[in-house]
Amino acid sequence: MNFWFAVIRQTGRNLRQTWATQLITCLTVSLSVLIFSFFYLIYLNMLSVGDKLSDNLHLVVYLEDEPGPEMQEQLRLKITQFDQVEKIRFISKEEAFNRFAQQLGDNREILADMPTDFLPASIEVVPLKTLRSLRHVKLFSEYLATLPGSQKVQYGQQWVERFYSFTQLLSIIVLLSGSLLILTATFMVASTIRLTIFGRQEELELLKLVGATNSYIRTPFLLEGLLQGLAGALLGLSALYTLFQWTTHHISGAGFFNLLTFTFFPFTIISIIIALSIVLCTVGSYASMQKFLRV
Amino acid sequence: MNRQAAPPDEATSSSGTAMIEIIKVTKSYPPNVTALADISITIASGEMFFLIGKSGAGKTTLLKLLCNMEKPSNGLIEIAGMNIHQVTGNKLAKLRQRVGMAYQDFRLLTNRTVAENIAISMEVSYKKPHIIHDRVRNLLAQLQLEDKHDILTGDLSRGEQQRVALARAVANSPTLILVDEPTGNLDAASTEQVMDLLTRCNHSGATVVIVTHDEAIYRHTSHRIMKLHDGKIASLTRGTGSEQPLAADALNATDLADKSGDMP
Numbered sequence A: 001m002n003f004w005f006a007v008i009r010q011t012g013r014n015l016r017q018t019w020a021t022q023l024i025t026c027l028t029v030s031l032s033v034l035i036f037s038f039f040y041l042i043y044l045n046m047l048s049v050g051d052k053l054s055d056n057l058h059l060v061v062y063l064e065d066e067p068g069p070e071m072q073e074q075l076r077l078k079i080t081q082f083d084q085v086e087k088i089r090f091i092s093k094e095e096a097f098n099r100f101a102q103q104l105g106d107n108r109e110i111l112a113d114m115p116t117d118f119l120p121a122s123i124e125v126v127p128l129k130t131l132r133s134l135r136h137v138k139l140f141s142e143y144l145a146t147l148p149g150s151q152k153v154q155y156g157q158q159w160v161e162r163f164y165s166f167t168q169l170l171s172i173i174v175l176l177s178g179s180l181l182i183l184t185a186t187f188m189v190a191s192t193i194r195l196t197i198f199g200r201q202e203e204l205e206l207l208k209l210v211g212a213t214n215s216y217i218r219t220p221f222l223l224e225g226l227l228q229g230l231a232g233a234l235l236g237l238s239a240l241y242t243l244f245q246w247t248t249h250h251i252s253g254a255g256f257f258n259l260l261t262f263t264f265f266p267f268t269i270i271s272i273i274i275a276l277s278i279v280l281c282t283v284g285s286y287a288s289m290q291k292f293l294r295v
Numbered sequence B: 001m002n003r004q005a006a007p008p009d010e011a012t013s014s015s016g017t018a019m020i021e022i023i024k025v026t027k028s029y030p031p032n033v034t035a036l037a038d039i040s041i042t043i044a045s046g047e048m049f050f051l052i053g054k055s056g057a058g059k060t061t062l063l064k065l066l067c068n069m070e071k072p073s074n075g076l077i078e079i080a081g082m083n084i085h086q087v088t089g090n091k092l093a094k095l096r097q098r099v100g101m102a103y104q105d106f107r108l109l110t111n112r113t114v115a116e117n118i119a120i121s122m123e124v125s126y127k128k129p130h131i132i133h134d135r136v137r138n139l140l141a142q143l144q145l146e147d148k149h150d151i152l153t154g155d156l157s158r159g160e161q162q163r164v165a166l167a168r169a170v171a172n173s174p175t176l177i178l179v180d181e182p183t184g185n186l187d188a189a190s191t192e193q194v195m196d197l198l199t200r201c202n203h204s205g206a207t208v209v210i211v212t213h214d215e216a217i218y219r220h221t222s223h224r225i226m227k228l229h230d231g232k233i234a235s236l237t238r239g240t241g242s243e244q245p246l247a248a249d250a251l252n253a254t255d256l257a258d259k260s261g262d263m264p
């Protein structure tokens, strides 16, 4: 018989003796894992939605007059002074007309009477494809409006702003639920371990007297915390996965959502959440032990 | 006066090394209880040693010092050459695994079975489960408690609890066995079983210190008997039926003379 056999047997006894408290702790931990990972999952998906949106994001600066080559060079310089950009494209009046005609397709006859320069010339500015660019797009557009000859700057103003404040709100909720997870995991586990220690004071005392080593007495409590963290995380994540499956299954087909594909956590993030929960619970049990287990 | 340098008595010299060395040990409890005063005694390895004295004389206190449950206020205690009150951590744990103590108040886990209680002292030194199982069966048979294997110790009679406490003390085959009142609640037949068990342990090499009020168990012994009185050594004799003071290693002759007046 070796050390680990003894430790596991002792942990088994602890769990059996206080299973009701253990179960409640485990459920609390899993609930906080669920809450945290729920918001985190939404946040991550929103980020990837944001990525996709910023892929298509471009600002259009409508100009009063068609700029000559020299003017184009100057404008290009001014734009890149503000921020680096992915691409700048000048669209002449004619180009704009042709494009519009193409979009109309079979209905292009209605343009037959129009002069080919009735649409204004414009500059298409594609910002760098990062979420940061989404955040800066408003400032950028304000800057572009000050360019010489600029008439109007357009981008999906409203939705960009809404989307941005939504992700910001989400990140705050993620932080809050993260702190909730930290609090519940450490404190609930700490108090459960404390109860176990108090309930077995007599036995721990005796173990010391018959020559149990410190690690023989302590490791089971650490293991208990570790198991709580593992079980709580697994339970919380499986609940989230079930919820995720159910939701994606039921909203598929409902228009808007079809445009976005929601994904579950990748394996690395699952592992990180589990590891985090384990670490927090073990820290909780360790703290409790340091405080109440005088060996 | 050769207080400490007195020649060792037969028991010490016959087995060579000292298991217990108690040198000028005093133990006082706040505010002003002196449970032990200036005790010096050497107990040899493999010796069986009786400790007697009326209630409150300090017998239990001495055992508690020997198993490191309490620290002496003064003086030095060595077990197998180690100052046990300086040993800490895993070394202390290892030392305690070699010392079996049967407590006067038993200290059984009343919500665990007899077998589990006895197993504890072996589990901490990682004995294999089947060895533990066999040893528990064997000890229970020697103490005629076979049928109590799976009973909670809380449900046992005092006398049964006392024997379970003893079984736990000797289970891990310690080299030093300390027993506090092992026969206090027992009838003559059970007392004999307990003494047989302790004698067997002693014959297989363990040093055994027995604290007792029960004259029956030391009346016919040939081992040393130390009597405490108010925390001091009142007498140290070899049991031969007639009480003859020994030229004890650590016992001062004048102390003995002083005490002889107090003795009945």
Ligand SMILES: Nc1ncnc2c1ncn2[C@@H]1O[C@H](COP(=O)(O)OP(=O)(O)OP(=O)(O)O)[C@@H](O)[C@H]1O
Residues within 6 Å of the ligand: B029, B030, B033, B034, B035, B053, B054, B055, B056, B057, B058, B059, B060, B061, B062, B104
């Ligand atoms: N923790 C303590 N605090 C204060 N006084 C104590 C403590 N432990 C023991 N004593 C005192 O020390 C003295 C010796 O006690 P001890 O338990 O050693 O006696 P004993 O010889 O074992 O008696 P008994 O035969 O009744 O068991 C007693 O006067 C007791 O009241």
Ligand SMILES: [Mg+2]
Residues within 6 Å of the ligand: B059, B060, B061, B104, B180
């Ligand atoms: Mg006593």
